[in-house]
Amino acid sequence: MKFLVLAGGSGTRLWPLSRKNFPKQFLKLPTENNGCESFFQKTLKRLSLYKDAEIFIITNEKHKFYVVNQIEEISKKLKNKPAFEIILEPASKNTAPAIALTLKYAIQKGISPEEVFFVSPSDHIVKPDEEFVGYIKDSEEIAKRGYIVTFGIKPARAETGYGYIKVKMPETETFYRVEKFVEKPDIDTAKKYIEDGNYFWNSGMFAFRVDTIVEEFKKHSPELGKIFEKPYDEVLNNFETLPDISIDYAIMEKTDRAALLPLNIFWSDIGSWESLYEILEKDSADNAVIGDSLNIQTERSLIVGNKRFIATLGLKDTVVVETEDALLIAKKGECQKVKEIVKILSEKA
Ligand code: GDD
Ligand code: MG
Numbered sequence: 001m002k003f004l005v006l007a008g009g010s011g012t013r014l015w016p017l018s019r020k021n022f023p024k025q026f027l028k029l030p031t032e033n034n035g036c037e038s039f040f041q042k043t044l045k046r047l048s049l050y051k052d053a054e055i056f057i058i059t060n061e062k063h064k065f066y067v068v069n070q071i072e073e074i075s076k077k078l079k080n081k082p083a084f085e086i087i088l089e090p091a092s093k094n095t096a097p098a099i100a101l102t103l104k105y106a107i108q109k110g111i112s113p114e115e116v117f118f119v120s121p122s123d124h125i126v127k128p129d130e131e132f133v134g135y136i137k138d139s140e141e142i143a144k145r146g147y148i149v150t151f152g153i154k155p156a157r158a159e160t161g162y163g164y165i166k167v168k169m170p171e172t173e174t175f176y177r178v179e180k181f182v183e184k185p186d187i188d189t190a191k192k193y194i195e196d197g198n199y200f201w202n203s204g205m206f207a208f209r210v211d212t213i214v215e216e217f218k219k220h221s222p223e224l225g226k227i228f229e230k231p232y233d234e235v236l237n238n239f240e241t242l243p244d245i246s247i248d249y250a251i252m253e254k255t256d257r258a259a260l261l262p263l264n265i266f267w268s269d270i271g272s273w274e275s276l277y278e279i280l281e282k283d284s285a286d287n288a289v290i291g292d293s294l295n296i297q298t299e300r301s302l303i304v305g306n307k308r309f310i311a312t313l314g315l316k317d318t319v320v321v322e323t324e325d326a327l328l329i330a331k332k333g334e335c336q337k338v339k340e341i342v343k344i345l346s347e348k349a
Pocket of ligand 2: 121
């Protein structure tokens with residue numbers, strides 16, 4: 001089995017800590033080894049528990065140095081010595097072109113069409129690592145049979161930022177066949193899915209054989225399917241002309257070869273300030289605090305400091321995130337809209 005780590009996203013919902021030039025996956029927050037490791041490094045640590053892992057990392061050219069430096073920093077701490085290959089994208093075209101480009105690279109290097117790839121985001125929290133390796137191994141066996149394996153999370157609420165997967169009766173006792181995959185439904189649809197009870201959230205990790213996914217690219221996304229007919233250099237040179245689309249829309253919504261393994265361990269994609277608040281330790285007034293601050297009569301708030309000392313008085317259910325050049329003050333519950341701030345700012349730039 002080989003690994004493919006997607007490390008080219010921009011993580012706009014954790015603005016202003018996560019920035020275009022320093023995205024979420026490279027952030028070191030207290031959730032990961034007391035702030036000593038980034039989500040990306042923690043991902044490498046987790047995957048390298050699989051013995052003799054060969055890990056392909058795809059990121060944007062702009063982020064090459066974060067990837068190289070953070071690999072160097074973490075490599076001493078990795079149990080088994082994995083092999084790394086870094087693929088650099090000249091443009092961000094979302095996950096489907098990123099996955100296709102990496103596979104093209106691997107195929108050109110002579111990888112077997114029957115090889116199984118495990119695709120992982122680089123900005124999630126999954127734990128405990130040792131248990132997770134068991135899921136990787138289980139997915140390898142299912143993927144060998146020609147399935148595209150997804151990892152399902154029991155939904156906790158109607159959330160529009162996730163893919164929803166409807167399952168059929170289990171094929172075996174350990175995994176389900178997928179009946180329907182719906183990427184990021186609107187809120188009313190998400191509510192219906194929650195009521196229905198037969199839906200899981202898609203955790204964003206996948207396992208498949210190279211030949212399986214290549215066939216599915218050709219069938220459901222012919223423009224990306226053509227990547228596998230051309231030499232790697234040609235694909236790379238024309239990368240900017242590829243459609244901007246995620247694997248979820250390009251393949252997962254259309255394929256009939258998907259399977260689902262329920263993931264019964266802790267998982268969070270830290271998709272908002274609220275979800276970070278949920279997993280951080282709280283003080284006696286239910287505040288989650290990072291950095292140096294004094295909080296008086298402040299309750300249920302998230303205070304994230306950087307260099308400056310923060311003092312709050314009488315705040316309730318508020319998010320404060322201070323960085324060197326920007327300050328976010330928001331009502332807890334409204335932070336999904338942070339990406340709108342980023343959109344407006346990038347239009348202005
Ligand atoms: N190399 C590369 N290039 N990586 C990318 C790119 C890109 O253009 N775009 C995103 N990524 C990386 C991100 O860094 C992240 O690790 C992963 O791919 C997933 O991308 P997101 O942009 O974070 O996806 P999402 O959160 O909106 O949705 C996906 O994850 C959800 C769970 O967190 C989907 O798979 C949903 O169905 C799923 O529920
Ligand atoms: Mg995500």
